[in-house]
Amino acid sequence: MQHDEVIIIGSGLGGLVCGAILSRNGYRVRIYEKNRQPGGCLQTFSREKVIFDSGVHYIGGLAPGENLYKVFSYAGIQDKLRLRRMDTDGFDHIHFKEEEKVYHIAQGRENFINILLKDFPGERKALTAYCDMISEVCSKFPLYNLRTGDYEEKRSVLQLNAADFLRSITGNDRLQQVLAGNNLLYAGVKEKTPFYVHALVLNSYMNSSWKCVDGGSQIAKWLCRRITENGGEVIRHTGVRSIQGNGDRVDHIVLENGQKVYGDHFISNLHPAQTTAMTESDLLRTAYRNRMQQLENSPGAFVLNVAMKPGTFPYLNYNYYHHAGDDAWAGINYSPEQWPGTYAIYVSASSRSETYADSLSIMTYMRYEEMAPWQHTFNTTSREASRGEDYEAFKTEKAERLLDSVEKQFPGFRNCVQAYCVATPLSYRDYIGTGDGSMYGVQKDSNDPLRTMVSARTKLSNLYLTGQNLNLHGILGVSISSVITSAELLGMEFLVDEINQSILK
Secondary structure (H helix, E strand, C coil): CCCCEEEEECCEHHHHHHHHHHHHCCCEEEEECCCCCCEHHHCEEEECCEEEECCCCCEECCCCCCHHHHHHHHHCCHHHCCEEECCCCCCEEEEECCCCCEEEECCCHHHHHHHHHCCCCCCHHHHHHHHHHHHHHHHCCHHHHCCCCCCHHHHCCCCCEHHHHHHHHCCCHHHHHHHCCCHHHCCCCCCCCEHHHHHHHHHHHHHCEEEEECCCHHHHHHHHHHHHHCCCEEECCCCEEEEEEECCEEEEEEECCCCEEECCEEEECCCHHHHHHCEECCCCCHHHHHHHHCCCECCEEEEEEEEECCCCCECCCCEEEEECCCCCCHHHHCCCCCCCCEEEEEECEECCECCECCEEEEEEEECHHHHHHHCCCCCCCCCCCCCCHHHHHHHHHHHHHHHHHHHHHCCCHHHHEEEEEEECHHHHHHHHCCCCCECCCECCCCCCHHHHCCCCECCCCCEEECCCCCCCCHHHHHHHHHHHHHHHHHCHHHHHHHHHHHCCC
16 A cells, blocks of 8 residues: 655654654655754764764653653664663752752652752652652643543643742742752743643653763664665755645645655644744634744753863763752843853763763853844855854853853863864754744743644644644653654554554564
């Protein structure tokens, strides 16, 4: 039986997982990617002979039987990945101000509670309530647990605010801040971030946390290989200019070279705002287009990628989150004078050494408005162009300021630095394609949860969305969103059953 043809726009993780799932089930898949390297935030690059990740700093849920393990197994890549499990007694270290004290977030429920009890001996009740609520909230998201269910299950928890919940379980302000201490993972906003976002993200890491050895691009590499083995194609250096509707369907897409490409089904891995902007159809009413254009995005990131002198800086089998003040939520609202208010250090896992770090990334917030003088520029490896000397000076000034901040917590750090390069919101905008270089796409809001929920379906019957803007960002969130999108073609019960059965075979 000859299956339908599926055209996928963009080879980010969402597009690739959809491609792997659908091609495994007989669909003819063609993916169009504007960049030289597929993978979106899975892309890696090399400087000073060391590998840097552009987005994959660590992954949760990859132990046997866990949700991402099942999806990656079904996609045919889990047994190919080179992974290193992070420190079970503290995969995340949380630090405030100039204090010597560092708090550890541990893997495993009992371990998590017991490790924090050392610092907060009277807070067993609060820590138990926290773990119970994380379990309860996660249980209400059917696909997160790879089972079928409906939207009503999760409705009751969508408006629970993360900061409010943490305040409700303990009067100990420092414990509240420690539990929110890694909110750079989801660009947490005290007044907005729903607890379900915190819970879904943290739960997977608390179950099991992993680094990709020698970079996250291996995920993209193996997904591309599976797609081609299943008869699909990943076509690089080929951007899509427009999506052309005809009646209630997409008729074809137009590539940047003017070529028309026809298919039966179309999946866009781009931001919904970009997808609607490039879709020409009378069915996409102005109200729908405006809603997509007006979705508020999370802020961008300033990432300092540092190559370390060999044998000088220890490999840290954990991530380090620093806050300049007592409030773990404050860093996102930085003023230019007080920047950086927070940062995270992610040390890359290398096959060359488990003792010393080859490279690491230091990440903090940066708003797109700071990019205003250079917003008209565009620069990628396939379309290289200078943004000018003033941009280079801006990057250097910020990089040096961030290094000064790290040096305070890690004296001698600067002496270990061989070289560094910088990514700003413009880098992410140009490579990943979000209009404003947003880190995690659409900002979820506990005050108005339905407005920030984007469906995989569109007004056109054969055009679907996938990627980080649908349900949840991150490797796990995007992979689950890909299951949702793929299920539009395959049927949810069939696909969920297939994924669960596949690891039993």
